[in-house]
Amino acid sequence: MSKLKLASYWAAACGGCDVATLDIHEKIVDVAAVADIVFWPIAVDFKYADVEGYEDGFIDVCLFHGAIRNSEGEHIAKLLRKKSKVMVAFGSCAISGGIPGLANFKQKDDIFYRVYIESQSTQNPQKVYPQTHYAVPEGVLDLPEFYKDVKSLSDVVDVDYYMPGCPPTSAQIWAVIGVIASGALPPKGAFVGCENQTLCNTCTRAKTDKKVKKFYQPYQIITDPEKCLLEQGLTCMGPVTRAGCSNQCISANHPCTGCYGPVEGVIDQGAKYISALASVVDADSPDEADRIISEIADPAGLFYRYGLPGSLLRRAK
Amino acid sequence: MQRISIDPITRLEGHGKIEIFLNDAGGVENCYFQIPELRGFEKFCEGRPADQVPQIVSRICGV
Numbered sequence A: 001m002s003k004l005k006l007a008s009y010w011a012a013a014c015g016g017c018d019v020a021t022l023d024i025h026e027k028i029v030d031v032a033a034v035a036d037i038v039f040w041p042i043a044v045d046f047k048y049a050d051v052e053g054y055e056d057g058f059i060d061v062c063l064f065h066g067a068i069r070n071s072e073g074e075h076i077a078k079l080l081r082k083k084s085k086v087m088v089a090f091g092s093c094a095i096s097g098g099i100p101g102l103a104n105f106k107q108k109d110d111i112f113y114r115v116y117i118e119s120q121s122t123q124n125p126q127k128v129y130p131q132t133h134y135a136v137p138e139g140v141l142d143l144p145e146f147y148k149d150v151k152s153l154s155d156v157v158d159v160d161y162y163m164p165g166c167p168p169t170s171a172q173i174w175a176v177i178g179v180i181a182s183g184a185l186p187p188k189g190a191f192v193g194c195e196n197q198t199l200c201n202t203c204t205r206a207k208t209d210k211k212v213k214k215f216y217q218p219y220q221i222i223t224d225p226e227k228c229l230l231e232q233g234l235t236c237m238g239p240v241t242r243a244g245c246s247n248q249c250i251s252a253n254h255p256c257t258g259c260y261g262p263v264e265g266v267i268d269q270g271a272k273y274i275s276a277l278a279s280v281v282d283a284d285s286p287d288e289a290d291r292i293i294s295e296i297a298d299p300a301g302l303f304y305r306y307g308l309p310g311s312l313l314r315r316a317k
Numbered sequence B: 001m002q003r004i005s006i007d008p009i010t011r012l013e014g015h016g017k018i019e020i021f022l023n024d025a026g027g028v029e030n031c032y033f034q035i036p037e038l039r040g041f042e043k044f045c046e047g048r049p050a051d052q053v054p055q056i057v058s059r060i061c062g063v
């Protein structure tokens, strides 16, 4: 059997998904035994022109990290889609916008002003903004267009599989590479490298159906390591988050912030979480419930931490 | 004038592109380094609770 051809790319990403992949350590040598890397900017020196030169469908599997933030991200996503048999949205940025998707709480003009004019480390007295085309004496330089909104990968191309996490754990990445190498691919559209149940279902902390009278920020209380964090007043996203990360945060005594995204069938993790919270709040009146809920700092930023562009809201006005 | 594009630059975190212009003698006339990316952490961290910011900005660079 000929070796698999693998590509990996980052659009608006942090590189954490790449590093999680490299964190399979010496097993990367086993990957090299079954697959040839044909594009992977963080690790290997292929250029866009190389990818353009490949025949359509030349790449067997493309692991695509990052949100679509600008025209270059969209252009390369479309190029890699054309050149790849299988496209995987890898990590929460690609699936639903991820952390870069928090920019949909802001406006493009305000982002530009903050970054290129106002920021304390910027010196730009002529107030120059990046231009998509800029004439220099030797020719014209091009920069991508920064979009008004952050998009997910599936907003711009057809996606075959989704691998959640910010980043996905290395153990899950290794397991998924095994599935890819075996050729026994799941049905199109499947979420891979995760479980089809909530994090709460896999959590061993004691739950007592205790209701919450007050919410806290993690630094405000010392939690009991044996008991459910939500019942102790921390906004743990476990009830609405897909399991599969080996419960990393809750094992470290920190509430889940939801990076594995919503469980199957839920399209809006934040809205689902609001309804989950409603069932744990201990209030005698709607006013009291309002008061208790209003103590949660930045609920939108927390409940849509990894998925504002992919949610029903998509952006704040 | 001959133009050499190094796109993308590789084996680092982030996006970058280098445009090199050669003169008729084959020497470098000028060279431009471009960063074709922005996510805007400077702006979207505004309004987030201070204790959450380290978790958010750890995604500036995961390398």
Ligand code: SF4
Residues within 6 Å of the ligand: A012, A013, A014, A015, A016, A017, A018, A065, A066, A090, A091, A092, A093, A094, A098, A099, A100, A165, A166, A167, A168, B059, B062
């Ligand atoms: S999903 Fe998380 S780890 Fe992966 S690129 Fe996005 S911010 Fe980085």
Ligand code: SF4
Residues within 6 Å of the ligand: A199, A200, A201, A203, A204, A205, A207, A227, A228, A229, A230, A231, A236, A237, A238, A239, A250, A256
């Ligand atoms: S809310 Fe969090 S701490 Fe409580 S059971 Fe669910 S995952 Fe565990």
Ligand code: SF4
Residues within 6 Å of the ligand: A165, A166, A199, A241, A242, A245, A246, A247, A248, A249, A250, A255, A256, A257, A258, A259, A260, A261
């Ligand atoms: S506990 Fe939640 S936030 Fe932490 S890694 Fe798992 S899914 Fe992500």
